[in-house]
Amino acid sequence: MTSATAELRATSLSGPGRARSVKNKLAAVLVTVSFLIALVPLLWVLWTVVKDGLGTILHASWWTGTMRNVTYTDPGGGAWHAIVGTLEQVFLCTLISVPIAVMVGIYLVEYGQNAFARLTTFMVDILTGIPSIVAALFIFALMHETLHTSLSGWLVSLALVILMVPVIVRSTEEMLRLVPNDLREASYALGIAKWRTIVRVVIPTALTGLITGVVLGIARVAGETAPLLILVSVSDSTNANLFSGAQSALPTLIKKQFNDAGQTASGVSYHLDANGNRVAGAVTNYAVDRMWASALTLILIIMLLTVIARFIGRFNKLAK
Amino acid sequence: MSQLDAQGPTQDVAGAQPSATVMQTPAEPAIDAPLAGSADVMLGGGGTRRFGDRIFATAASGASAIVILIVVLVALFLLIKALPSIVDDKANFLTSTQWNVGNAGELRFGIAGLLYTTVLSSIFALLLAVPVAIGIALFITQYAPARLARPVAHAVDLLAVIPSIIYGVWGFRVLAPKLTPIQDALSHVGVGLFADQNIDVGTVFDAGLVLAIMILPIITAISRDVFDRTPTANKEGALALGATRWEMIRMTVLPFGRPGVISGAMLGLGRALGETVAVLLILSTVSGFSFSIFSGGTTFATQITQGAGEFGTHPGPYIAAGLVLFVLTFLVNAVARTIVARRKDFT
Numbered sequence: 001m002t003s004a005t006a007e008l009r010a011t012s013l014s015g016p017g018r019a020r021s022v023k024n025k026l027a028a029v030l031v032t033v034s035f036l037i038a039l040v041p042l043l044w045v046l047w048t049v050v051k052d053g054l055g056t057i058l059h060a061s062w063w064t065g066t067m068r069n070v071t072y073t074d075p076g077g078g079a080w081h082a083i084v085g086t087l088e089q090v091f092l093c094t095l096i097s098v099p100i101a102v103m104v105g106i107y108l109v110e111y112g113q114n115a116f117a118r119l120t121t122f123m124v125d126i127l128t129g130i131p132s133i134v135a136a137l138f139i140f141a142l143m144h145e146t147l148h149t150s151l152s153g154w155l156v157s158l159a160l161v162i163l164m165v166p167v168i169v170r171s172t173e174e175m176l177r178l179v180p181n182d183l184r185e186a187s188y189a190l191g192i193a194k195w196r197t198i199v200r201v202v203i204p205t206a207l208t209g210l211i212t213g214v215v216l217g218i219a220r221v222a223g224e225t226a227p228l229l230i231l232v233s234v235s236d237s238t239n240a241n242l243f244s245g246a247q248s249a250l251p252t253l254i255k256k257q258f259n260d261a262g263q264t265a266s267g268v269s270y271h272l273d274a275n276g277n278r279v280a281g282a283v284t285n286y287a288v289d290r291m292w293a294s295a296l297t298l299i300l301i302i303m304l305l306t307v308i309a310r311f312i313g314r315f316n317k318l319a320k
Numbered sequence: 321m322s323q324l325d326a327q328g329p330t331q332d333v334a335g336a337q338p339s340a341t342v343m344q345t346p347a348e349p350a351i352d353a354p355l356a357g358s359a360d361v362m363l364g365g366g367g368t369r370r371f372g373d374r375i376f377a378t379a380a381s382g383a384s385a386i387v388i389l390i391v392v393l394v395a396l397f398l399l400i401k402a403l404p405s406i407v408d409d410k411a412n413f414l415t416s417t418q419w420n421v422g423n424a425g426e427l428r429f430g431i432a433g434l435l436y437t438t439v440l441s442s443i444f445a446l447l448l449a450v451p452v453a454i455g456i457a458l459f460i461t462q463y464a465p466a467r468l469a470r471p472v473a474h475a476v477d478l479l480a481v482i483p484s485i486i487y488g489v490w491g492f493r494v495l496a497p498k499l500t501p502i503q504d505a506l507s508h509v510g511v512g513l514f515a516d517q518n519i520d521v522g523t524v525f526d527a528g529l530v531l532a533i534m535i536l537p538i539i540t541a542i543s544r545d546v547f548d549r550t551p552t553a554n555k556e557g558a559l560a561l562g563a564t565r566w567e568m569i570r571m572t573v574l575p576f577g578r579p580g581v582i583s584g585a586m587l588g589l590g591r592a593l594g595e596t597v598a599v600l601l602i603l604s605t606v607s608g609f610s611f612s613i614f615s616g617g618t619t620f621a622t623q624i625t626q627g628a629g630e631f632g633t634h635p636g637p638y639i640a641a642g643l644v645l646f647v648l649t650f651l652v653n654a655v656a657r658t659i660v661a662r663r664k665d666f667t
Contacts, residue, residue, distance in 0.1 A: 016562070016564050020564055020567065021564065023564070023566055023567075024564035024565055024566040024567070026566075027565075027566035027569070028463060028565070028566070030455060031455045031456075031458045031459045031462075031463055032459060032463065033455070034451070034452045034454075034455025034456050034459065035455065035456050035459040035460075035464075035472060037452050037455075038452060038456050038475070038476055038479065038536060038540075039475060041479070041533045042475060042476075042478055042479050042482075044490075044494070044495075045482060045486065045487070045490045046482075048490055048494050049486065049490070099383070100383045100386055100387070101383075103379055103380045103382075103383030103384075104380075104383045104384050104386075104387055106380050107380035107381055107383060107384045108384075110380070111377060111380055111381065116381065116384065117384070119388060120384040120387060120388060123387050123388045123390075123391045124387060125653065125657055126391050126650060126653070127387065127390070127391060128653070129587075129590050129594075129649050129650065129652075129653035130394065130594075130646065130649065131591075131593070131594020131595070131596065131621065131645060131646075131649055132594070132596060133594060133596045133620075133621045133624055133625065133642065133645070134394070134398070134594065134642050134645055134646045134649070135394075137398065137624065137638070137639055137642040138393070138394045138397055138398060138642075140631065140635065140639075141397040141398060141400075141401040141635070141639055142393065142397050144631075145401055145635060146397070162390060162394075165387065165390075169387070193370075193372055193373050194373050194376070194377075195372050195373045195375070195376030195377070196372070198376065199376075219481060222483075223482075223483025223484065223485065223486070224483070225483070225484065225485045225596065225597040226596040226597055226621070226625065229596075229597070229625045229628055230624070230625065230628050230631070251483065251485045251597070254485050254486070254489060255485060255597070255601075258488075258489050258492075258601060261493075291489060292489075295485075295486045295489055298483060298485075298486065299482065299483075299486065302481055302482075302483065303481070306481055
């Protein structure tokens, strides 16, 4: 007992012993290093994509052209057909997801606390964990195998709905719970019906937060590739029709250029010049440049959405 | 909150004073009348109000029903479309490593190989990611000055924003070639799990490392959350007793946050198990089956996407693989949620 007290006093007066102090410093170093480790892949990926993709996307033709009749031995080409596909598919997905997800969020916060609400929360948890490939397989089994719908862009939207709904439900729930109860009760005290209180008081109060959640949900699904691989074929031309035919999107454009980038033109000793004439000499694989360019295009679109979401989030009075 | 929920949709006026609910009935028009005069919403009277409420409540619960229906349909349709092929399977569905599905009359396929590669790459990713994630979470919550903590947290979250296909392209073309020397050095050990398979780029090792990067943000985010909620009294108590910062963390923050870290790791595992396109681009396919981490292989997700071309004629075996993946991720996520839920009971 006395020796323990003496030890404690010695500790508090002269600081921790040498071994303990070394351990403490070592822990601080390891923790800092682990943070630096996380920065390495982030900066490495971004640097690679920007360095190798920037040259191509600075050409105006990248944003207006398509890959029609452009093979890996040809320079040029563009991403317009894929941008159209991505925007349309994500737009339809958002159009379906937002009303469902926001209403589920409202149900859980404003009406919840019964067995049905607990079941809903459980199911939303399951949806959160569903891999994109399983969502795609389900849409395939339901729409194509059972209802015999032909493969096209809107089936991708349906698969994305499954991935987007849980994200928006979560953020909606979180935001609505932040709305002070005083506001609801003040509204009820004025004799205003519950649904009008929700529509006119609760939702406007939480609106910026809700929009942030939706935009982050869009950013989350815009880069999804698995549904595209199963539910729609790749096209090199622009197809603005979501409901029929092959349609490319940015992830499938990246994948196609990735596959082409692996090609080596063995046995081919000529390439075509700008006029289509055969010129002797080694073939350059232009797909590599386009692969990074399309990756950069996708990252730019998603980063833009994320920045927009953060910016809107700044006006969110509830989060503070 | 509970006070609000206890009220029926028609008893709005009573919000501030529960005892008034009795008076808010059509039998007592005297209460309604002055209110109706002051607020235009009341002009329709109690009937419309109740009608609007009923429609809105129906729409809200209807949306919840849709979500429930989707999950039920996913399970149902995968099962219905997978079962005939599993019944027709001439090989053992659970223990075979074959995948010969070209001939409808002679289906021979099993999930053992897929399961092994999927789990091996995911567990490897988890082993790499969890210590780093704990380190980052501690850095953000316990070490970094407040001004630095937010940008650091944002930077780690950015890792989650990059689409998986870009990780796949980068992993295969940039990272994997750089890993070849490390792989060669490690494979000198030479047997079983580390046997050299003469594959330079595109091994389970490469795929696992990229998966580790991809699941880092989610594990970090959840660990950060629980570490942040360690009671200040515990931390200051430890420091007051003369503990160093690390001892304080070991005695208060880590024990307090352990369930959160475990559930974060399980959620990360669930994500790694189902990851498709990054693994598809990185992992090289090999003929035959190998236990080695330095071999290529096929996961559930990559087997399904590689078979997309054959879906027109016989999607059954692939849907069966999808069903197993669904069950697997469901179990992993359920364990994670249970840990979180049990944790909530204590605090």
